[in-house]
Amino acid sequence: xxxxxxxxxxxxxxxxxxxxxxxxxxxxxxxxxxxxxxxxxxxxxxxxxxxxxxxxxxxxxxxxxxxxxxxxxxxxxxxxxxxxxxxxxxxxxxxxxxxxxxxxxxxxxxxxxxxxxxxxxxxxxxxxxxxxxxxxxxxxxxxxxxxxxxxxxxxxxxxxxxxxxxxxxxxxxxxx
Amino acid sequence: xxxxxxxxxxxxxxxxxxxxxxxxxxxxxxxxxxxxxxxxxxxxxxxxxxxxxxxxxxxxxxxxxxxxxxxxxxxxxxxxxxxxxxxxxxxxxxxxxxxxxxxxxxxxxxxxxxxxxxxxxxxxxxxxxxxxxxxxxxxxxxxxxxxxxxxxxxxxxxxxxxxxxxxxxxxxxxxxxxxxxxxxxxxxxxxxxxxxxxxxxxxxxxxxxxxxxxxxxxxxxxxxxxxxxxxxxxxxxxxxxxxxxxxxxxxxxxxxxxxxxxxxxxxxxxxxxxxxxxxxxxxxxxxxxxxxxxxxxxxxxxxxxxxxx
Numbered sequence: 001x002x003x004x005x006x007x008x009x010x011x012x013x014x015x016x017x018x019x020x021x022x023x024x025x026x027x028x029x030x031x032x033x034x035x036x037x038x039x040x041x042x043x044x045x046x047x048x049x050x051x052x053x054x055x056x057x058x059x060x061x062x063x064x065x066x067x068x069x070x071x072x073x074x075x076x077x078x079x080x081x082x083x084x085x086x087x088x089x090x091x092x093x094x095x096x097x098x099x100x101x102x103x104x105x106x107x108x109x110x111x112x113x114x115x116x117x118x119x120x121x122x123x124x125x126x127x128x129x130x131x132x133x134x135x136x137x138x139x140x141x142x143x144x145x146x147x148x149x150x151x152x153x154x155x156x157x158x159x160x161x162x163x164x165x166x167x168x169x170x171x172x173x174x175x176x
Numbered sequence: 177x178x179x180x181x182x183x184x185x186x187x188x189x190x191x192x193x194x195x196x197x198x199x200x201x202x203x204x205x206x207x208x209x210x211x212x213x214x215x216x217x218x219x220x221x222x223x224x225x226x227x228x229x230x231x232x233x234x235x236x237x238x239x240x241x242x243x244x245x246x247x248x249x250x251x252x253x254x255x256x257x258x259x260x261x262x263x264x265x266x267x268x269x270x271x272x273x274x275x276x277x278x279x280x281x282x283x284x285x286x287x288x289x290x291x292x293x294x295x296x297x298x299x300x301x302x303x304x305x306x307x308x309x310x311x312x313x314x315x316x317x318x319x320x321x322x323x324x325x326x327x328x329x330x331x332x333x334x335x336x337x338x339x340x341x342x343x344x345x346x347x348x349x350x351x352x353x354x355x356x357x358x359x360x361x362x363x364x365x366x367x368x369x370x371x372x373x374x375x376x377x378x379x380x381x382x383x384x385x386x387x388x389x390x391x392x393x394x395x396x397x398x399x400x401x402x403x404x405x406x407x408x409x410x411x412x413x414x415x416x417x418x419x420x421x422x423x424x425x426x427x428x429x430x431x432x433x434x435x436x437x438x439x440x441x442x443x444x445x446x447x448x449x450x451x452x453x454x455x456x457x458x459x460x461x462x463x464x465x466x467x468x469x470x471x472x473x474x475x476x477x478x479x480x481x482x483x484x485x
Contacts, residue, residue: 080474
């Protein structure tokens with residue numbers, strides 16, 4: 001399996017994204033990070049930690065589970081329903097600039113579901129999208145604001161993001 | 177999960193844990209400013225209630241609405257059943273309008289199994305006669321887990337009218353599946369014969385039963401189902417089997433007191449207990465919505481053993 005990003009590179013990528021976020025959003029007071037379950041959540045926490053290192057400001061961080069908003073639920077006659085995780089957004093999103101964080105941007109359907117889910121919690125000032133990897137093949141008109149790595153892929157390939165918090169190591173690999 | 181939820185009997189340990197974990201996620205939806213998710217949009221759920229019910233029917237309806245299903249309540253008092261229609265005919269007629277799920281409460285044990293055989297819709301048992309009330313047992317287990325983290329190894333005591341209680345049957349099946357040490361107690365006339373074969377300890381002494389208990393579950397005296405004199409008077413019943421502050425003192429200091437409702441205050445439970453610090457009775461009601469959302473969500477998906485069925 002070709003590894004396209006190792007732990008060292010991932011750390012530097014997230015640091016760069018944190019700087020880009022600070023550059024584009026003058027004033028951090030209105031910022032909040034929301035990670036999409038599962039791997040967006042540890043990524044959001046890491047970005048929050050890096051921002052804290054840079055300017056000593058604590059950006060509130062939450063977790064969003066989009067299962068109940070998926071557009072492919074109930075479309076399969078056989079098999080279990082997907083597991084529903086907990087959504088945990090311990091702050092008001094009203095009038096904040098929300099940074100939505102996910103590991104891989106692919107069809108855009110997860111992000112569509114996340115936008116629907118998020119907007120039910122209030123009316124943020126803006127929502128910006130942060131992804132570690134953009135692998136292309138969009139099926140909806142969605143674009144990321146901060147991209148760790150653009151990774152051209154074939155439809156037959158799959159992109160696996162591994163994180164220490166969930167998988168024991170930091171790595172991005174392409175599988176055929 | 178199978179096509180229908182007819183009883184705890186049909187559920188594996190894994191099914192039960194999956195339901196309880198899903199309910200945990202569903203609970204958070206009830207704490208949002210907008211308490212609704214689009215998951216069951218376009219699904220139709222019929223609540224068919226042949227017995228009076230406030231808690232269960234309201235709880236199902238709220239759960240259905242929070243998942244965006246279209247819901248329809250049929251209370252038998254105002255339906256064709258009064259004109260002599262049989263349950264099967266009523267069900268077939270509802271079925272002709274293609275609902276996705278039917279929630280059934282009925283006074284006859286096995287009514288849900290009958291519907292399960294003749295209906296394509298998913299059937300959810302909301303209490304059938306003296307047989308089972310699976311969503312009540314699931315919400316009880318959910319509430320116990322909230323307080324005790326795990327169910328395995330707990331001493332759970334169930335006291336009262338064991339004979340007429342579907343809540344008892346479902347709870348015993350579920351709690352023994354998850355490894356609790358289950359004790360039951362009640363007047364000998366209200367203890368069904370052979371109940372120890374379900375894996376429970378039986379005693380007529382409430383004091384023995386509650387000693388060192390982690391959970392005490394009181395059952396309602398179901399006077400509407402009683403066709404004989406099972407005990408001399410309600411007052412005597414309360415003296416011998418009612419839950420009082422004095423009796424609770426024998427249990428563990430962090431014991432929780434549960435009751436499926438509706439309560440007969442002063443019959444099976446003293447008011448000071450029902451409203452007291454150990455009582456989790458209203459939490460049970462609150463958790464009922466989350467548990468029923470989990471049931472609706474998991475049943476709305478594909479059928480795992482469709483080929484086998």
